[in-house]
Amino acid sequence: MYEQFIELTNQIFWDGYAETLAQENPARFQLELSDFMNIYQF
16 A cells, blocks of 8 residues: 555655655655545555
Protein backbone atom coordinates (compact mmCIF):
# COMPACT_ATOMS: atom_id res chain seq x y z
CA MET A 1 0.00 0.00 0.00
CA TYR A 2 2.90 2.34 0.78
CA GLU A 3 4.29 1.85 -2.73
CA GLN A 4 0.93 2.79 -4.26
CA PHE A 5 0.87 5.95 -2.16
CA ILE A 6 4.34 6.90 -3.42
CA GLU A 7 3.35 6.23 -7.03
CA LEU A 8 0.13 8.22 -6.72
CA THR A 9 1.80 11.26 -5.16
CA ASN A 10 4.52 11.13 -7.83
CA GLN A 11 1.81 11.26 -10.49
CA ILE A 12 -0.23 14.00 -8.84
CA PHE A 13 2.60 16.25 -7.68
CA TRP A 14 6.18 15.46 -8.70
CA ASP A 15 8.70 12.65 -8.37
CA GLY A 16 9.93 12.59 -4.81
CA TYR A 17 7.02 14.50 -3.30
CA ALA A 18 6.29 11.92 -0.61
CA GLU A 19 9.95 11.55 0.33
CA THR A 20 10.38 15.31 0.55
CA LEU A 21 7.22 15.66 2.62
CA ALA A 22 8.35 12.86 4.95
CA GLN A 23 11.60 14.71 5.61
CA GLU A 24 10.24 18.24 5.85
CA ASN A 25 6.93 17.55 7.60
CA PRO A 26 6.67 14.01 8.99
CA ALA A 27 3.33 14.65 10.72
CA ARG A 28 1.71 15.81 7.46
CA PHE A 29 3.20 12.83 5.63
CA GLN A 30 1.71 10.42 8.16
CA LEU A 31 -1.66 12.17 7.93
CA GLU A 32 -1.74 11.95 4.13
CA LEU A 33 -0.57 8.33 4.14
CA SER A 34 -3.15 7.41 6.76
CA ASP A 35 -5.93 9.13 4.80
CA PHE A 36 -4.85 7.32 1.64
CA MET A 37 -4.86 3.95 3.39
CA ASN A 38 -8.27 4.58 4.96
CA ILE A 39 -9.84 5.61 1.67
CA TYR A 40 -8.32 2.90 -0.53
CA GLN A 41 -8.57 -0.18 1.68
CA PHE A 42 -9.11 -3.34 -0.29
